[in-house]
Amino acid sequence: MRNYKIPTLTIAGSDSSGGAGVQADLKTFSAIGTYGMSVITAITAQNTMGVFDVEELSRNIIKEQMKAVFEDIMPKAVKIGMVSSPEIILEIVDNLKKYKPETIVVDPVMISKSGYSLLRPEAKENLIKYLIPIAYLITPNVPEAEEITGMKIETVEDMKKAGKKILDLGPKYVLVKGGHLDGDAVDVLMGEDIFEVFTSERLDRKNTHGTGCTLSSAITSHIALGYDVVEAVRRSKEYITEAIRHSFDIGHGVGPVNHFYKFEGIE
Ligand SMILES: Nc1ncnc2c1ncn2[C@@H]1O[C@H](COP(=O)(O)OP(=O)(O)OP(=O)(O)O)[C@@H](O)[C@H]1O
Numbered sequence: 001m002r003n004y005k006i007p008t009l010t011i012a013g014s015d016s017s018g019g020a021g022v023q024a025d026l027k028t029f030s031a032i033g034t035y036g037m038s039v040i041t042a043i044t045a046q047n048t049m050g051v052f053d054v055e056e057l058s059r060n061i062i063k064e065q066m067k068a069v070f071e072d073i074m075p076k077a078v079k080i081g082m083v084s085s086p087e088i089i090l091e092i093v094d095n096l097k098k099y100k101p102e103t104i105v106v107d108p109v110m111i112s113k114s115g116y117s118l119l120r121p122e123a124k125e126n127l128i129k130y131l132i133p134i135a136y137l138i139t140p141n142v143p144e145a146e147e148i149t150g151m152k153i154e155t156v157e158d159m160k161k162a163g164k165k166i167l168d169l170g171p172k173y174v175l176v177k178g179g180h181l182d183g184d185a186v187d188v189l190m191g192e193d194i195f196e197v198f199t200s201e202r203l204d205r206k207n208t209h210g211t212g213c214t215l216s217s218a219i220t221s222h223i224a225l226g227y228d229v230v231e232a233v234r235r236s237k238e239y240i241t242e243a244i245r246h247s248f249d250i251g252h253g254v255g256p257v258n259h260f261y262k263f264e265g266i267e
């Protein structure tokens with residue numbers, strides 16, 4: 001059930017072409033039906049063909065954005081995307097510990113679809129040591145899960161092994177996403193009391209810019225609306241599958257997924 005009065009927050013980078021990052025997150029929050037807010041960590045000059053430049057914002061303006069949001073509107077759930085430097089991660093973690101939002105979903109963004117590194121190599125340690133342990137849910141794709149665990153992932157069995165290793169780092173739940181493997185698109189959700197496999201057909205689509213951002217924001221919205229983690233992931237997997245099915249050509253490269261196909265033809 002939509003509820004546009006329930007606040008959700010994304011802490012992430014801006015994608016000027018609107019397909020990923022903060023822009024994808026806010027579109028997802030709106031389409032699923034929560035009130036979206038943002039703390040921007042970095043500005044990327046990006047389009048459907050690639051990422052051309054990145055400028056990280058200062059610790060101070062990240063702190064001030066978080067203060068402005070949390071001291072006025074406490075989000076019901078927070079999603080974290082691109083957090084590229086060790087300092088940015090420390091600032092965000094300090095403030096999350098101070099303001100204590102109920103639910104933190106971490107999408108450990110590392111490399112864009114177009115191959116640009118969105119996480120400095122020296123930031124990996126702080127991500128693992130400080131951010132992942134305070135997550136309610138972390139949503140790595142296969143290359144990210146490989147980076148975090150140091151193991152090679154080629155099968156769904158490997159995804160489960162990696163999931164176990166990631167849980168040892170301290171988050172409550174982990175969703176390892178299998179979009180990068182062959183065959184069906186299989187995602188594995190694990191936690192102390194939960195083990196669920198979500199499978200959808202692999203869609204032959206080229207326009208998949210922002211799939212990871214969209215899925216984690218959809219989960220964040222569904223949790224904010226009151227669904228438990230299994231139901232939130234089930235609904236969000238359905239959401240991303242349909243958003244990929246209805247993705248469209250815009251620009252000259254890898255286009256975005258479609259958040260609004262249900263509204264087409266409605267005045
Ligand atoms: N071709 C596809 N058909 C159906 N589902 C897909 C396809 N590609 C990815 N998915 C699903 O999309 C979701 C996002 O997974 P993916 O592995 O693409 O994340 P990601 O790599 O983090 O995304 P991004 O590249 O945007 O960061 C998962 O639920 C995955 O199973």
Ligand SMILES: Cc1ncc(COP(=O)(O)O)c(N)n1
Pocket residue numbers: 012013014015020021022044046081082109111112113114118208209210211212213
């Ligand atoms: C600001 C920002 N955040 C995240 C992504 C990852 O999305 P994708 O892997 O689809 O390019 C991105 N490209 N830009």
